[in-house]
């Protein structure tokens with residue numbers, strides 16, 4: 001089997017280096033002997049529907065709205081997600097796969113509705129800085145830079161719980177500060193970094209959601225880098 005990774009519009013949604021998530025997935029797949037092809041999709045080009053993993057990154061409000069309008073008109077990502085393909089979407093990408101979000105002009109627009117989350121802008125300061133969360137028993141890290149705050153629908157699970165930073169920024173009923181979202185094979189997060197370079201375990205989770213069970217792979221430098229970030233950030237917390 002060849003695993004097809006589709007990187008969507010990184011020329012529009014590449015501001016924060018999230019395109020590196022594709023390289024990490026390719027590297028970790030090949031290390032397991034999995035054959036991989038990377039399909040780059042530029043704005044206005046059709047989105048292939050046969051992909052196994054679709055990647056969206058972060059960007060400014062204007063490019064985010066442009067990307068959303070093209071993806072909505074194309075419908076390829078919706079078709080693939082309905083078929084069960086994996087989607088890993090960061091920040092602007094996370095917001096635009098939701099139900100509603102702010103348009104670049106400030107009005108509220110419908111997203112791709114792949115998951116039931118709503119993003120709003122309020123008067124709180126922009127969320128900028130290191131983000132540290134727990135996911136099951138793991139600590140994950142990234143950096144965040146967003147104005148939008150995201151409310152999860154009742155059928156949506158958070159990706160994790162915030163230890164420091166803002167994450168989704170809307171406190172839930174049980175007073176938990178949540179970060180990101182997961183519904184089946186669809187993952188959303190505010191973590192840049194790229195998130196999958198800083199968190200090899202999350203990279204493997206995303207990979208195995210499309211490729212099945214993975215054999216063990218010890219990538220010394222990736223693990224050492226993740227451990228260093230986790231150690232530093234849990235000892236030097238942002239105020």
Ligand code: GLN
Pocket residue numbers: 016057058059060061064090091092093145146147148149
């Ligand atoms: N424009 C969005 C916001 O500010 C997304 C930002 C981003 O992708 N980093 O909330």
